[in-house]
Amino acid sequence: MNEYCVATYRLFDDAASFDKKAEGIALGLTIGSWTDLPEAKKASMEKHLGRVLSVDVHESDEPGKRYADIAIGYPDVNFSHDIAALLVTVFGKLSMDGRIKLIDLSWSTSFQHAFQGPKFGIEGVRSLLSVHDRPLLMSIFKSVIGHDLDGLREQFYQQALGGVDLIKDDEILFENPLTPIQDRVRTCMEAAKQAQEMTGKSLLYATNLTGPVFKLREQALWAIDAGANALLFNVLGYGYDALHELSADPEIAVPILAHPALAGAMYPSIDQGISAKVLLGKLMRLAGADLVLFPSPYGSVTMPKEDNQGIKAACIDDTLPMKSSFPVPSAGIHPALVPVIVEDFGLDVVVNAGGGVHGHPMGTASGGKAFVQAIDAVMQQVPLEEAAKQHPELQVALERWGKK
């Protein structure tokens, strides 16, 4: 029985002949030619032939122009079961062929079998933190470059004191002499322990996994050896397959947080590139991201809400036989937004803030506390303004960033 992976494209060129264009793609990206084949050969080649599954033509906003969404099925038998092969097959050459965007991608059961998905997923990350009933809270270092271990430790400690569940490195913190990964992990995990004595809460610290690609596994083990209990990874700098192999490795038994760095080179254009849902949702989860960062629709670095919802849906789609990925909408987050975030994403979301923690007028620890208070209020269905009467940190945050 033949199985197919299905790519859906939005085509803006060749408005007169979308059906023909679709047939050309299905043939050109698989067996190349059909009519030239001897009849005897057609029987053996048919299972390699791409299929046009649908062609939906729409009126464009440009007067007199049309565009089409076309879905093509690619036989599994044509490519190996890795994400590089899938992407090169469905959008390698085609990405360079005019105004065309890859807007959706799904895969067959047999392709799926090569992937186990996230090792922890939403439930696994919740179990590590023993937090099952509310959004998680993550904070980001204010600045990391040029700081030494003492500087990092102090920032980490203040964040941990605020009661956050996760702290992540900045994605631009690479291996460096001031804060090499093992020292950084040891220092920060000590600060976490010290803070835990005050807060009673444990946390995950996602340290940035960087370096030469063939040494990533070794580097991950090196970080874990020093006590790292989570990893941050710039997936698009290394390809999805690197994430997949790290995630599938039984020795790398910590959650991996996928950073979207470089994704903006591909998703924002209307008529080129790859949709945010595919790039940051479907493929991140398939490759094994336990948590996925992406630009929130709330701040200055924003992503359209529709893209956000596409990513969220892909992260938690329960028809897939694998664990879910935690959506982490990021940038521009402050405590007053917590109700909106929960409205948009539900409870299975990580509230992630940088400036919204460190910029708190009472300091970083208070910034974290204000978020904790906001999350508690939302869980108790108490309006933030009401809760703020009992909580000076939240009160000050609402004054600083507005009531909504």
Add this chain to the structure above:
Amino acid sequence: MNEYCVATYRLFDDAASFDKKAEGIALGLTIGSWTDLPEAKKASMEKHLGRVLSVDVHESDEPGKRYADIAIGYPDVNFSHDIAALLVTVFGKLSMDGRIKLIDLSWSTSFQHAFQGPKFGIEGVRSLLSVHDRPLLMSIFKSVIGHDLDGLREQFYQQALGGVDLIKDDEILFENPLTPIQDRVRTCMEAAKQAQEMTGKSLLYATNLTGPVFKLREQALWAIDAGANALLFNVLGYGYDALHELSADPEIAVPILAHPALAGAMYPSIDQGISAKVLLGKLMRLAGADLVLFPSPYGSVTMPKEDNQGIKAACIDDTLPMKSSFPVPSAGIHPALVPVIVEDFGLDVVVNAGGGVHGHPMGTASGGKAFVQAIDAVMQQVPLEEAAKQHPELQVALERWGKK
């Protein structure tokens, strides 16, 4: 002495305050904040601070709109010397920050020191083929998926008989049971040898290196062990660093041909993504591509001529302390185009054809011969129409594809 890598962006948003935006990038992507720093700390942080090198504001084609090209210097000391770190630093988060395109990128001497560039380069590839004085000729299989070893062998043999210098796998030929890489290499190299008895010419066969990223080195050695004398690699599916590490490996002593698959997800948009010159020129060469494929400006899958020239300039820029990469403009190439290709690219170019070889009315071998004849004619400064009088293959090709 501080060294900087320099990224140049084209910005389309915030037309009122390009200087401020530039300062925000230089600060935001390095130390994060400056005015908040204690005076004593500024001294130690200054070497980590990004620098605005230039802000050039231009009138846009849209009435009343402007755009700006801004150049930012990023201190080397901030990132490790690998391409993932460089890209994540200069365009990780920034790629998602509105209408912005990375249009140029250059690196410091100290960054350069971590890279040896192409192992063979133009001269090295020429030496392997003992061809020093003319464009090289490459051909591509007509179709590969679904064919067995006999089918591949016959296609390969016909191409080799035509007298081509290089033959490349299709980029969508992955590891598969019909033509596994070692068998494929052995079969094709035997066919090459057999053809050489007829033509007297040796050739390079670039077999497609695919599979899980952490096994690529092993897979490359496995192919070389079977006799592979060149490799094709889908660089953007795996990240530049994978190419760099393969190319730098002394045991992988064969030229690597970089395929541009997926590049179209990033370069074509005016106001998003990464320019073709950076993606397919500068970074491919830095990472060690001996030959670089890209869409020619001549065929159906085309790239603007300006982008082509940018890639070419980056491939052969002789101010860089490394070997050059062979430019391989591809798609839509037929023998009548050879004079144009030489005019556009000079003699250090690979003439690369698929349909222009296999579609020859006298067959594949004649298709190759027509190209060889066209190249000879150009080298002797004989008009193709003139040369065609002595060469039926060229004559038929000119009739088939037009005289120019």
